[in-house]
Amino acid sequence: xxxxxxxxxxxxxxxxxxxxxxxxxxxxxxxxxxxxxxxxxxxxxxxxxxxxxxxxxxxxxxxxxxxxxxxxxxxxxxxxxxxxxxxxxxxxxxxxxxxxxxxxxxxxxxxxxxxxxxxxxxxxxxxxxxxxxxxxxxxxxxxxxxxxxxxxxxxxxxxxxxxxxxxxxxxxxxxxxxxxxxxxxxxxxxxxx
Numbered sequence: 001x002x003x004x005x006x007x008x009x010x011x012x013x014x015x016x017x018x019x020x021x022x023x024x025x026x027x028x029x030x031x032x033x034x035x036x037x038x039x040x041x042x043x044x045x046x047x048x049x050x051x052x053x054x055x056x057x058x059x060x061x062x063x064x065x066x067x068x069x070x071x072x073x074x075x076x077x078x079x080x081x082x083x084x085x086x087x088x089x090x091x092x093x094x095x096x097x098x099x100x101x102x103x104x105x106x107x108x109x110x111x112x113x114x115x116x117x118x119x120x121x122x123x124x125x126x127x128x129x130x131x132x133x134x135x136x137x138x139x140x141x142x143x144x145x146x147x148x149x150x151x152x153x154x155x156x157x158x159x160x161x162x163x164x165x166x167x168x169x170x171x172x173x174x175x176x177x178x179x180x181x182x183x184x185x186x187x188x189x190x191x192x193x
Contacts, residue, residue: 033111040112056115060107063122067100099127 041049074097081087099121106118120126 029113033113036112037110052112052115053110056107056110056118060104060109060118063104063107063118064101067097067104071097096124096127096131099130 037049040052103118103121106114106121109118121130
């Protein structure tokens with residue numbers, strides 16, 4: 001037997017467009033990659049497909065290793081300059097390391113479309129265009145998020161939980177006979193989830 005009022009079924013929050021489209025996009029991408037590999041195998045033979053996939057793996061590994069070494073070298077030089085009391089000067093090639101690593105990762109992933117996207121990310125003009133677009137998008141999202149405070153964002157997350165339960169309050173410990181900052185050592189009951 002239960003006591004208390006029954007809560008009505010909570011209204012499910014609406015799914016975002018990204019959560020709906022992303023799984024379909026990934027599935028379509030996988031089907032396209034497999035189809036293109038079978039077309040390539042039909043036009044030539046299985047050995048060519050294997051060599052293309054192996055070349056993508058090797059080239060992607062080399063690109064990621066090179067970009068990682070360059071990023072580590074830049075970090076080491078910057079730290080040495082800061083320890084010497086000199087302000088580090090901006091490097092023109094340092095911002096492309098992340099996009100080079102992404103390009104290498106796309107080359108490692110088996111498939112022709114991902115290889116083409118990875119090779120495109122290795123071209124400096126394409127890197128600059130993607131970098132500018134990503135920076136503008138990030139700044140726009142940051143401006144949109146700056147309208148509220150961080151505490152307000154946490155409040156919104158708490159309010160929009162599926163069960164809709166929010167308990168706001170403040171814990172005040174005022175126990176007689178104990179000095180401030182000294183808490184009793186007795187076991188406490190577990191917190192409900």
